[in-house]
Amino acid sequence: MISHDQWVPSPGVRLEKNAWSVVRELDRSILLTAGPGAGKTEVLAQRADYLLRTNSCRFPKRILAVSFKTDASRNLQERIQLRCGWSFASRFDSVTFHGFAKRIIDKFLPVLAEEGLSPDYSIGTEAIPGKQITFKQLLPLAIKIIHRSEVARNAIRKTYAHVFLDEFQDCTADQYELIKLLFLDTGIYLTAVGDRKQMIMGWAGALEGIFKTYATEFNALPLHLYANFRSKPNLLRVQNEIIREIDPAAVTPAELISGDEGEILAAHFQHSFQEAKVLADSIRHWIKAGVPPREIAVLMPRQVDDYGSALMAELGNHGIASRNDSELQDLLKEPAARLVIDYLTCLYGKGQSDAWGRLMDLFTPYEEASRDHLHRLFETTYRGHVRQVRAASRTSSPYEDWWTLTSGFLRDVGYPTLTALSGDYESKPRLHEVVRDIRNRVDALLATEKTIPSALARLSDDQAVRFLTIHKSKGLEFHTVIILGVETQAFWGKLAEERCVYFVGVSRAKVRLLITTADYRPKPKSAGRWTENRSPHAEFVSHVTRHLTGRLPHL
Known part of the structure; x- marks a missing residue:
């Protein structure tokens, strides 16, 4: 004390x-x-x-x-x-x-x-x-x-x-x-x-x-x-524009925002296909300039597939990995899913000190005697599995037993230890659901990636551009944020609520913010409510265009 x-x-x-x-x-x-x-x-x-x-x-x-x-x-x-x-x-x-x-x-x-x-x-x-x-x-x-x-x-x-x-x-x-x-x-x-x-x-x-x-x-x-330790000054000024509409008392005083760092961009396109090509070129340019792909997020107010599929395809043509985080985000945040990924990473990868450290942290909460016992049990299981992996590597099907080994590891770790990872796992069906989901994900990726390390790399790809809805981006932050489709047809809810959604998206950016609009977006096959002819959301766009600092490199 x-x-x-x-x-x-x-x-x-x-x-x-x-x-x-x-x-x-x-x-x-x-x-x-x-x-x-x-x-x-x-x-x-x-x-x-x-x-x-x-x-x-x-x-x-x-x-x-x-x-x-x-x-x-x-x-x-x-x-x-x-x-x-x-x-x-x-x-x-x-x-x-x-x-x-x-x-x-x-x-x-x-x-x-x-x-x-x-x-x-x-x-x-x-x-x-x-x-x-x-x-x-x-x-x-x-x-x-x-x-x-x-x-x-x-x-x-x-x-x-x-x-x-x-x-x-x-x-x-x-x-x-x-x-x-x-x-x-x-x-x-x-x-x-x-x-x-x-x-x-x-x-x-x-x-x-x-x-x-x-x-x-x-x-x-x-x-x-009042202080914002995330965003550069120019981005704070854009955020202040939106805050003034939502909650004027919360506007950051001008004297607390000094400097002119931060890049603010806006681009309008006739067609969303043109948008995808220009944005893919711009993202490639930013990555070459040193921005890690994982620090670039493409946000949209509604479904990722409906708004982002064309850009994801264009990035693929450039050899740039992208990931639909709205699909994977919740699963990858589950401690049990992370545990499975870490164990497979240690079994089939090399030099994975971070994954090994997280596995060792499993036993931190226990008293010394119990901790030593669990460590010995884990090491016995792990060494046995490593021998099996090495033997399988000399066969034509080196990954056939990956799930048998993983389920054996989970069984040896034991339900009490797994429950300690999350209070939600006190419900066994919830724990089983998470384990089943991560198994299905790895299985599906193995069909195309062929090896466990490459499947895991795709699953938790830290070198991929992130695609997610604004709702899913809450609590996250990125060097560069692109908000697709700042249009009245995308932000069609009550204005007060949509302002809050838009603010969440804009405030994810640390260094660079880009918003886009298009005159035409063809209806995706999976879309429900959809309008193909589009118009910019006048209020939302104006908050950004008042503070523009430049143009896209490929526009």
Whole structure:
């Protein structure tokens, strides 16, 4: 433990004045709003480090962090481990809302006696009375337990002293009700972090006005972060144009934006095929100039295949790899999928120190005796599999047994260790689904790539241009961002909601932003709603064209 005066941020971390206030606040709940690149997640990590290492979260109390996505939950947990070590991080529980709900159900299942839910219930696509519930039932059932059981309420309240809520703008009615039932007027302090300009989950039930409601009911201290550590100054000025339409109070003061770094481009085409050819040439030019392909993202407001297939084909003609991240992103963020990829990488690749390091991290949480036992078990399994791989390499079918070896590895690792990778895996069907999906992906790639290393390279291709929807890009950042089709026919929803979507896309760019429009886009075979004749979205385009810094090299 250290004193409050001894605590300092992690090396290399810069905290503005309001961030310091968030980190050290001990007597009130907090509402922290901030734009992209302001370091919201890092502020939560620093606050956890401060609370734990100064014993402001008094032992044995814990911190509960609730996120909306598995990767965000895992990212925060990993940051805490890096900053304050495992002994402190073991008192930090980072879960998704649905993972938290499932923990409540599993621990207090007898409270649901009326529902007759079996202890070995599963989670599936259909509800089967007593045997199976759906994903959407997790929160309502957890809320029932908290409503009915004082024991359940008190057990959770006695466990935690602080609660973190990340991406709070996406909070739904069920999620907020669960938080209120557990923590309102209890002396447990909440830290809610979000950005109302990135509220793009209204279609999924995100509550309108959630910031104001929370601030009032929890008497939360409102604070805002202005600094943006992601984007160059010219890009910040474009973002300010959109922020002024969404939330004028959140506009970054002009005096905080200095310099003229950052490239802003816009291009209009008669036909989307012309667009694809010019963009492919431009991307090739940027890659030759030193921008890694993985640092180039092509974003679109709707389906990737509908908008991006022509450009992906043109990139292929230039020998430039591209990847539809909207298809793969969720799977590759799954810890179990990453585990399979790492194991195969170590078995069939050479010099894969990063993959080996991640495999060794599997055993970090365990006590020394258990950790040594698991290490020995793993090494025995791995050495045996390496011998089989070497023997198979001398045959005509060197990869025939790849899945037999992988499933053997997963079996030896054991269900408890796999469950520790994600709270979602406490549902065995979910774990089996992820493992099945990654197996099918590798199988499909082996049909064309022929070798395990090349299949894995395509699966998690770090040297591919990324194609994804704006919704899927949330939380990511890239050197160069291209937004395809900034047209009224693409952004056809409610203007207030589409502004937020557009802002998310624009704010992914660190150095270069390019938007495109076209007069004509032929209807793809798979498309539903589609208009072939197009018109630029006047407001969205103007936000960018006011700040142009140049032209495309191939236009």
